[in-house]
Amino acid sequence: MKKSEVCAIFRDMAEMMEILGEDVYRIRAYQRAARSIENTSADIMDLAARRELTKIPGVGRELAGKIEEILATGTLRKYEELKERVPPGLLEILRVPGLGPKTARVLHGELGIEGIAALEGLAREGRLKDLPGIKAKTEENILRGIALLRSAEERRPLGMVLPLGQLVVEALKEGAPVSRVSLAGSIRRCRETVGDIDILASSGDPEKVMDFFTRLPPVAEIITRGATRTSVRTKDGLQIDLRVVPDESYGAALCYFTGSKEHNIRVRELGVRSGLKVNEYGVFRGKKRVAGATEEEVFDALGLPFIPPEMREDRGEVEAGLEGRLPRLVELGEIKGDLHVHSKYSDGSASLREIADKARRMGLQWVAVCDHSRSLKVAGGLDPAALAKKKQEIEAFNAGSKDVKLLCGSEVEIGLDGGLDYPDEILAGLDVVIAAIHTGFRQSREIQTRRLIKATQSPYVHVIAHPTGRLIGERDGYAVDLEAVYKAAAETRTFLEINAWYKRLDLNDLECRKASETGVKFSIGSDAHLLNQMDFLALGTGVARRGWLTARQVINTLSHRELAVLLKGKRSLFPK
DNA sequence: GCCGTTTTCGGCCCGACTGTTTTCAGTCG
Numbered sequence: 001m002k003k004s005e006v007c008a009i010f011r012d013m014a015e016m017m018e019i020l021g022e023d024v025y026r027i028r029a030y031q032r033a034a035r036s037i038e039n040t041s042a043d044i045m046d047l048a049a050r051r052e053l054t055k056i057p058g059v060g061r062e063l064a065g066k067i068e069e070i071l072a073t074g075t076l077r078k079y080e081e082l083k084e085r086v087p088p089g090l091l092e093i094l095r096v097p098g099l100g101p102k103t104a105r106v107l108h109g110e111l112g113i114e115g116i117a118a119l120e121g122l123a124r125e126g127r128l129k130d131l132p133g134i135k136a137k138t139e140e141n142i143l144r145g146i147a148l149l150r151s152a153e154e155r156r157p158l159g160m161v162l163p164l165g166q167l168v169v170e171a172l173k174e175g176a177p178v179s180r181v182s183l184a185g186s187i188r189r190c191r192e193t194v195g196d197i198d199i200l201a202s203s204g205d206p207e208k209v210m211d212f213f214t215r216l217p218p219v220a221e222i223i224t225r226g227a228t229r230t231s232v233r234t235k236d237g238l239q240i241d242l243r244v245v246p247d248e249s250y251g252a253a254l255c256y257f258t259g260s261k262e263h264n265i266r267v268r269e270l271g272v273r274s275g276l277k278v279n280e281y282g283v284f285r286g287k288k289r290v291a292g293a294t295e296e297e298v299f300d301a302l303g304l305p306f307i308p309p310e311m312r313e314d315r316g317e318v319e320a321g322l323e324g325r326l327p328r329l330v331e332l333g334e335i336k337g338d339l340h341v342h343s344k345y346s347d348g349s350a351s352l353r354e355i356a357d358k359a360r361r362m363g364l365q366w367v368a369v370c371d372h373s374r375s376l377k378v379a380g381g382l383d384p385a386a387l388a389k390k391k392q393e394i395e396a397f398n399a400g401s402k403d404v405k406l407l408c409g410s411e412v413e414i415g416l417d418g419g420l421d422y423p424d425e426i427l428a429g430l431d432v433v434i435a436a437i438h439t440g441f442r443q444s445r446e447i448q449t450r451r452l453i454k455a456t457q458s459p460y461v462h463v464i465a466h467p468t469g470r471l472i473g474e475r476d477g478y479a480v481d482l483e484a485v486y487k488a489a490a491e492t493r494t495f496l497e498i499n500a501w502y503k504r505l506d507l508n509d510l511e512c513r514k515a516s517e518t519g520v521k522f523s524i525g526s527d528a529h530l531l532n533q534m535d536f537l538a539l540g541t542g543v544a545r546r547g548w549l550t551a552r553q554v555i556n557t558l559s560h561r562e563l564a565v566l567l568k569g570k571r572s573l574f575p576k
Numbered sequence: 577g578c579c580g581t582t583t584t585c586g587g588c589c590c591g592a593c594t595g596t597t598t599t600c601a602g603t604c605g
């Protein structure tokens with residue numbers, strides 16, 4: 001039983017109770033508990049075993065008992081009772097945007113509607129109009145909502161969306177009368193997937209800003225257009241919202257529109273306790289505005305240090321801020337190199353020199369060129385001769401390069417038995433060895449765990465690449481006992497990769513945070529196969545920041561010399 | 577159902593927008 005299943009049950013229950021018109025604060029308690037469980041890095045089974053479930057914020061005695069019941073029986077009596085009273089089709093129609101629990105209740109009570117298909121049919125026939133609180137307009141809105149639901153694109157990987165967001169922000173800075181402009185929303189928090197692009201600007205002439213915005217080349221359609229908020233859709237169906245506020249509200253609005261919603265709620269609650277009201281226009285004591293122009297000012301008025309956007313998820317950052325124990329997060333500017341890049345030697349498209357030139361343009365000092373190992377034939381895995389040639393070329397390059405240095409590495413296949421794809425003599429000659437699973441995804445949890453742990457136990461393996469193997473929106477990671485892997489990695493001083501390739505982001509934010517508690521350190525690698533993909537390093541840094549990691553916990557912050565010493569150091573743990 | 581330097585009872589985040597209403601309820605972010 002995973003915590004996600006517990007959360008799903010609580011969320012379902014909240015929706016059913018909403019339809020039944022139960023107490024809103026009880027409903028909110030279930031929703032808050034679900035969020036809170038999702039955001040906790042602790043293992044829910046462990047907490048239950050230690051009878052410490054009430055340590056989760058928002059979980060009291062009552063809900064702790066319910067979680068225990070779910071863990072013990074797989075379900076919950078009260079949940080089963082609710083399901084008897086609320087048919088599943090009724091939950092389905094709640095997914096229609098603009099249609100909430102109150103309306104759903106009326107639709108079911110009066111017409112017995114139990115699904116989107118039935119709802120659509122009756123709306124088309126004009127048979128909803130005479131229900132209490134529903135007229136022609138609401139009927140139209142329901143039909144529009146159903147169409148929207150069908151066309152709604154899934155959330156997209158951050159890396160697919162970020163470049164467009166940055167482009168629009170740059171365009172506004174250049175061409176529109178704005179004094180400040182920034183990305184906001186989940187894209188600014190560096191969430192791994194993004195539903196739409198939120199942008200905030202301040203200006204004394206919002207009309208001109210909106211005119212400029214709606215005429216930008218990527219814009220295909222204007223959805224709504226107002227003085228403070230305009231929404232457009234791009235040619236490939238992505239929504240961009242631009243909000244324009246006066247300069248004195250910019251900081252408060254940036255906090256508000258960056259979110260997350262849960263973080264905002266927490267911050268406002270904090271304000272209420274000291275008699276302050278927080279909204280998108282500022283922080284107010286009575287009618288007097290006490291802060292609002294900058295985010296720093298807003299946090300300061302609430303007695304908080306600046307909380308970086310990547311942390312604003314209500315995962316304990318507000319409490320940590322109050323107690324003065326917010327970590328100083330690793331910054332992109334501190335990243336000195338990329339630990340995982342593919343070259344022409346295997347399936348990458350760039351030469352060693354091109355990789356080094358790109359690194360120089362990015363302000364990096366070193367790059368580990370880690371091509372595939374020999375058995376991964378589909379990806380041009382290197383046989384020992386090719387590997388020797390590559391090593392020679394890298395040595396020659398380094399001898400002639402005053403600034404950027406290359407490390408000769410390999411992304412070595414981990415076999416089904418946990419064995420490695422090159423013999424030790426060859427591994428010993430490499431600067432960096434990243435061990436990876438690309439085959440045998442369907443092995444049992446025990447086998448996968450053993451494979452990864454055995455890899456950490458090699459004196460020559462420095463990094464476990466993309467530890468879960470998941471691809472965002474395409475496939476889940478393989479079954480593996482990650483906590484056992486973290487423990488093995490910590491004991492053997494093996495680093496865990498934050499693979500920054502846009503569909504991987506593996507480990508993810510929560511797992512980074514959990515792993516870091518065991519003392520593990522991390523290596524960020526872009527996994528670039530094309531030169532421009534080295535820019536994914538920024539995504540990996542975002543994941544590290546969302547995982548609350550400091551510069552000391554990320555080995556990419558080391559100089560070339562420091563890194564070389566660290567990598568050689570693992571062998572000394574293994575007496576001959 | 578949770579929670580506590582105003583409280584173990586009585587509160588529980590805030591505002592915009594829409595559509596249905598003559599002053600407000602529902603929904604959303």
